[in-house]
Amino acid sequence: NAGVTQTPKFRVLKTGQSMTLLCAQDMNHEYMYWYRQDPGMGLRLIHYSVGEGTTAKGEVPDGYNVSRLKKQNFLLGLESAAPSQTSVYFCATAWGANEQYFGPGTRLTVT
C-alpha cells in the first residue's frame, strides 16, 4: 500500500523545456490536488480534480496544465518552463472535502 507517490523526486530543467509530473495513489480517493510550495508563501493550489475526467483551476494555474484520465493518476504538465516555476510541488488526495494526504514532493529547478 504505497499511498500517494510522486515521480520524479528531483528535476532540473532549462528555460523553455517541458515536463510532466506524475501523482499516483492507491487509496481510491476521488479528489486530487496539485500545490506548489515556495519559501514564505505556504502552499498554493495550482489545479485540482474531483473525479476521473474532471479538472479545475486553483489559485495559480497559469503556465500549468493537468489531466486526470485515470482515477489513480493526476498529471501536472509544464509546457514551457520558466525560472518562476522553480518550486517544490506536492500532490494531495482526499476522499471528498476532507483530510488531504500529501505525496513526498518533487523539487523542480528551472535554470
Next chain:
Amino acid sequence: GENVEQHPSTLSVQEGDSAVIKCTYSDSASNYFPWYKQELGKRPQLIIDIRSNVGEKKDQRIAVTLNKTAKHFSLHITETQPEDSAVYFCAASWDTGKLIFGQGTTLQVKP
C-alpha cells in the same frame, strides 16, 4: 478573493511552555479548517482539524478553537517538546475541498 492570514511567522518557546498560532479567513462560507505540520524536507501532515459546526476540538496536547463570527481559528499546543519544532500551516476550505493555506509559522521549541 479567498485569503487566509496566519500569525506569527516565527515563534520560539521554551520546552514545556504553550504555543499559540492564529489564523483569520476571508470567506464566511468556509466550513473546514485543518492544521498541518511540516518537518524540514518532509511532506505536510494533518495534526488536527475542525469543522464549522464545532467550536473547539482537542487531541492530547493539541487543541483548535474556531470563532465563526470573527472568522478566526487558533492552534494551541501545550507542554511543548523539542519534537514539536516544525512549520505549522493553517488552511480553510470553501468548496470541493479546495484548501487555501496560511503562510506558515516556524515553531522552535528550545530545550
